[in-house]
Amino acid sequence: MGDNLILSFRPDLQIKEEAGKIYLQSPVRSLVCQRVSRGLRQLMKTLTTGSGSEDFLSEPVFKEDGAGEVAKFYYHLQQFIERGFISYNVMMEQEILAIYTPFSAAPLYNEKLFKQKQRYRLSRFTYSRRDGQEIILESPLANGRVVLTHWLAAAVLHLLAEACTAGEISMQFPALPKKSLQLFLELLLSAGMLEEVDDAGISAGEGDEVLQQWEFHDLLFHARSRLGPHEQPVGGTYRFWGRIAPLPAVKNPMSGERIKLYRPDMEKLREDDYPFSLVLEERKSIRDYADEPISVQQLGEFLYRSARIKELIKANPPAGLLYEASYRPYPGGGAAYELEIYLAVNECEGLPGGLYHYDPWQHELEKLTTRTSEVEGLLKYCSNAAGLKELPPVSLHITARFQRVAWKYQSLTYSVILKDVGALCQTLYLVATAMDLAPTAIGSGPAKLLCRIAGLNYLQESAVGEFILGNKRI
Known part of the structure; x- marks a missing residue:
């Protein structure tokens, strides 16, 4: 590798010593070193406080432990590499151009992959972002991350938006040592962020x-x-526990103008309702509505059966429940129930047109605005998305209070929310089918328009699903 590529421990590696053993812990992997020699101890110190080439790192082992222990040096170094403990630093004289840290158990750096005269281009999945005080390069296809520590590294990436060879890049940046440039390109290629381009300009x-x-x-x-x-x-890391209070299970009131909704007799429904198998078999999207509009009583029954809060559960940290939760007719990740329902009403017997928020705990509608041109815009979008000739009777706009889920879960927050939207939509479909109504789910919607009308902060709560409801034409 030479002095242009030096090795070091990744900066987030935790190292501690107990009872003669040294414990190494990365974000996802660990290693215990026993019977640590003075040479190996010096190697770990160098990798932690400084860095060096393989030859440089082997010298203290040779001096402290003797020539017979050099093989153990390479064994331990391989263990560090395979667990993702090692970062590769591309040097440009005394400065670091870029740092590549493979993920644990990822394929290792391979300098034999690179071809000097081959044309390369960045993968379209490669992206850069700020992380703390660093600019990093990542890709969902990559087996590691690259930190860009010098502006020349970012400049090279700019050229790699088009296919080019190392020689063509070198001509643009004569101050960048050719060996350093080659090593940088080799690391990008090893990481899966760079791809070969053939003579026709097509990559694999x-x-x-x-x-x-x-x-x-x-x-x-x-x-x-x-x-x-x-x-x-x-998963459920609760990373904001003790720093930020979780959102309450029930959203604070949005309006003083409230409409109590009809509550169906659930015991009677248990006797008279459609059989479950029939509901499942009959469930489908229906976009043909009766001339008679849906009534506010039907709407009340529909929301009660599909989305009300059946029970509120207070936080109980000693029992492991760190936030308020609830039970509803549909399943929700972590019982957080972050979803809210807003109704844009076009025609509904007993309910004036406008935009309403559904309070699932009180089973009431909160009127937010009359039927304005913007509310009509919500209805028009749903009409166009469903291929309707007229405006739908009622459109339901499902939002997520994102921080209800993000407070507990890490990495999969939005994934959980979308699963919850699917569970709610299926429940809306089944209840509508049991009530002989006409339901239709919509693939997307105008999230920012809804935020503007309802006075929502787009980053705190915005639309993640849409649904149309009306009376079915017989």
């Missing part, structure tokens, strides 16, 4: 029918919200 990724059908944001979302090629914690 562009010719892959499977990869072609992935959009950047979809693949990134998929990769980062599940266990896999990243090192972010996943």
Whole structure:
């Protein structure tokens, strides 16, 4: 590797010594070293406080432990590398150009991959972002992350938006040592952030029918919200416990103008309702509405059966429940129930047109505004999305109070929310079918328009699902 590529322990590696053993812990992997020699101890100190090439790092082992222990040095170094403890630093004289840290158990750096005359281009899935005080390079296809520590590294990436060779890049940046540039490109290639381009200007990724059908944001979302090629914690980490108070289970009132809704007799429904198998078999989207509009009583029964709060559960930290939770007719991740329902009303017997918020605890509607041109805009969007010729009777706009879920879960917050939207939509469908109504789910909606009308902060609460409801034409 030479002096242009030096090794060091990753900065977030935790090292402690107890009873003669040294424990190493990264975000996802650990290692215990026993019977640590003076040479190995010196190696760990150098990797922690400084860095060096393989030859440089082997010298203290040779001096302290003797030539017979050098093989153990390479064994331990390999153990560090395979667990993702080692970062590769590309040097440019006395400055670091970039740092590559492979994820644990990821394929190792491979300098043999690089071809000097080959044309390369950044993968379309590669992106840069700020993390703390660093600019990092990542990709959902990558097996590691790259920290750009010098402006020349970012400048090289700019050129790699188009296919080019190392020689063509070197001509643009004569101050960048050729060896340093080659090592940087080798690391990008090893990380899976760079791809070869053929004479026709086509990369392997562009010719892959499977990869072609992935959009950047979809693949990134998929990769980062599940266990896999990243090192972010996943699951219920409660990372804001003790720092930020969790949102309450029930949203604070939004309006003083409230409308009590009809509450159906659930015991009678248990006797008279459609059989469950029939409901499942008959469930479908219906976009043909009766001339008679849906009534506020039907709307009340529909919301009561599908989305009301059946029980509130207070936080009980000693029992492991760190936030308020609730039970509702549909399942919700962590019983957080972050979803809210807003209703844009076009025609509803007994209910004036306008925008309403559903209070699932009191089973009431809160009137937010009359039927304005913006409310009509919500209805028009749903009409166009469903392919209707007229405005729908009622459109339900499902929002998420994101921090209700983010307070507990890490990495998979939005994934949990979308699962909850699916569970709620299926419940809305089944209840509508049992009531002989006409339901239709919508694929997307105008989130910022709803925020503007309802006075919501887009980053705190915005739309994640839409649903149309009306009376079915017989």
